[in-house]
Amino acid sequence: MAFSPSLGYVVVVALGHCDRGPSERSPLTPKKKALISVGFANGHSERAFVVHGAAVPAPPLEAGLYVVATPIGNLGDVTLRALSVLAAADGVLAEDTRLSKKLLSHYGIRTPLPPYHEHNAAEARPRALGRIAEGQALALISDAGTPLISDPGFKLVTEAIDSGFAVRTAPGASAALAALCVAGLPTDRFFFEGFLPPKSAARRKRINALAGVPATLVFYESPARLAESLADLALELGPRPAAIARELTKLHEEVRRGALDALAADAAAADAPKGEIVIVVGAPEPRTAVSSDTLDADILDALRRLSLKDAASAVAARHGLPRRQVYARALELAACR
Numbered sequence: 001m002a003f004s005p006s007l008g009y010v011v012v013v014a015l016g017h018c019d020r021g022p023s024e025r026s027p028l029t030p031k032k033k034a035l036i037s038v039g040f041a042n043g044h045s046e047r048a049f050v051v052h053g054a055a056v057p058a059p060p061l062e063a064g065l066y067v068v069a070t071p072i073g074n075l076g077d078v079t080l081r082a083l084s085v086l087a088a089a090d091g092v093l094a095e096d097t098r099l100s101k102k103l104l105s106h107y108g109i110r111t112p113l114p115p116y117h118e119h120n121a122a123e124a125r126p127r128a129l130g131r132i133a134e135g136q137a138l139a140l141i142s143d144a145g146t147p148l149i150s151d152p153g154f155k156l157v158t159e160a161i162d163s164g165f166a167v168r169t170a171p172g173a174s175a176a177l178a179a180l181c182v183a184g185l186p187t188d189r190f191f192f193e194g195f196l197p198p199k200s201a202a203r204r205k206r207i208n209a210l211a212g213v214p215a216t217l218v219f220y221e222s223p224a225r226l227a228e229s230l231a232d233l234a235l236e237l238g239p240r241p242a243a244i245a246r247e248l249t250k251l252h253e254e255v256r257r258g259a260l261d262a263l264a265a266d267a268a269a270a271d272a273p274k275g276e277i278v279i280v281v282g283a284p285e286p287r288t289a290v291s292s293d294t295l296d297a298d299i300l301d302a303l304r305r306l307s308l309k310d311a312a313s314a315v316a317a318r319h320g321l322p323r324r325q326v327y328a329r330a331l332e333l334a335a336c337r
Helices: 030-036 080-088 097-106 121-133 154-162 175-182 200-210 223-237 260-269 292-303 308-319 323-336
Strands: 002-004 009-011 048-051 054-057 064-068 091-094 137-141 167-170 190-195 216-221 241-246 254-259 277-281
Touching: 048 080, 054 080, 064 080, 064 121, 064 154, 080 137, 080 167, 091 097, 091 121, 121 137, 121 154, 154 167, 175 216, 175 241, 175 277, 190 200, 200 223, 200 308, 216 223, 223 241, 223 260, 223 277, 223 308, 241 260, 254 260, 292 308, 292 323, 308 323
Parallel strands: 064 137, 064 167, 091 137, 190 216
Antiparallel strands: 002 009, 048 054, 216 277, 241 254, 241 277
16 A cells, blocks of 8 residues: 555555456456545545556546547456546446446446436436536446447537537547458558448448448448348449458457458358457459440340349449449340340
8 A cells, every 4th residue: 555645645556467358247346345445635535446456546527528438348458548537427328337337347436327328318418418517527438449430429429519518538449440450451541331221222222332432441230131241242342352350359359351252152151150240341443444345245244144233233343333324234235135
């Protein structure tokens, strides 16, 4: 135990290592309770978090909304500043309080966890803004990663800004950026799409709209829809290089790389995987102008194997042309057959 006159707090250092693997639960043990109950000279007895057996004080926060990134799998990926904000806040708005409680308990944080998710946001948002107006500091977290990235919270942030409240960030983990870093595809320019539509027709329409984007594409996908989405991506975009990142930072982390059509075939032949999935697809290659004769030959060849709609999609992806343009020409050629 050591007292710091300059900082005004007591730190208790215990032997041992409090970090655990990503799948282990870490309850608020008696040792952690004792550590964070030692107390600080300023009277904030529970404004602390525990790391490697040491109670670390969390300085008071100014009133406002703090958007805090949390680990996407491995609890050790959280930042010290994120822990400090979570410990010092008057409340932590959590998408799933059961999941978030594991993170807070692992680091000995006792801050209340009011729920904030898409089903209660209309009622919870005014309450949260009211608390900030009273001078409180609230943190916003998602189940994993950075809030607002395919997660609720956008309206809360915009209304907090419109109300003149301070909105600050404690950046950290993001599944999209983590997958992009290990995909082996260009990172100088990328486009984050998030989740594609669940129905194939709408999904293919959206993919086709993205076909000409001159950047690496990043998608989130559920395990149950992975095979279908990869098939649609391959059909609309052609055999672009791609990567499937699954369970990043966790025990069973896996990254599969290859051409979209090959990855789609492998997924179709396998059982649905488990875990969180990110799909990263390479940008389209620069295209040279295609002659009308070549285009017609490719369309006719595709019509021998595919439906008119699928043939138009495949040829459009191959040449980087608008699908509507190729479909119109395919209709003309099909009528003359």
